[in-house]
Ligand SMILES: Nc1ncnc2c1ncn2[C@@H]1O[C@H](COP(=O)(O)OP(=O)(O)O)[C@@H](O)[C@H]1O
């Protein structure tokens with residue numbers, strides 16, 4: 479039975495896609511069977527993992543019920559992925575049925591024995607796509623930048639997860655807040671780390687011990703569609719993502 483992890487934060491640019499990509503390649507490198515699911519209409523994860531989004535089936539076709547989920551999987555050199563493209567953005571208006579929170583869960587259910595980990599990248603919003611991702615997932619990772627604006631909106635995110643837990647998915651739990659693009663040398667980052675720790679105390683949410691440092695190589699690897707492990711194995715952020723993988727596996731997942 480696959481464990482399903484969603485990487486979510488309604489803010490853009492906090493490292494959701496990068497984290498999903500990095501965990502996919504790291505878990506695959508450890509020998510696990512990994513499926514990445516791109517649930518962001520921007521299709522950044524699909525691009526960074528080398529998936530075709532123009533002429534192939536996407537998660538949109540699957541959610542519409544027009545295609546068996548298996549047929550939307552692409553096997554790239556990085557990992558298996560179900561891609562997305564801009565068509566997915568119409569979901570909010572298009573899917574109005576009363577079971578609409580469960581579309582993704584029902585779609586991924588037949589794949590549960592095929593994979594050890596299903597990793598879901600989510601869009602920068604708390605709409606129906608993100609609610610579908612929460613309804614499907616066992617665990618949530620929340621990447622956050624170490625700047626003060628990151629703290630705004632975090633309450634709405636936790637409230638949305640709580641609501642999904644109450645109404646759609648009692649099994650969901652928070653794996654942790656992950657500080658990304660972190661520069662521990664700046665005073666600002668130190669202050670924000672303190673604030674994040676406070677949030678974590680008041681909401682009873684763990685913060686990963688590992689934080690992800692800023693590295694240009696990470697951006698380059700993604701734009702070249704290379705695995706970060708091959709492209710820059712010694713770069714700080716790549717080492718950090720390896721450590722994050724250890725930390726997650728160490729939690730017994
Ligand atoms: N640790 C990092 N160091 C440097 N650049 C990063 C790092 N993490 C992410 N980036 C870059 O920051 C941008 C936003 O990251 P991304 O993962 O796309 O965020 P999101 O999916 O939350 O919008 C991308 O250009 C990405 O390559």
Ligand SMILES: [Mg+2]
Nearest residue numbers: 494495518522
């Ligand atoms: Mg993204």
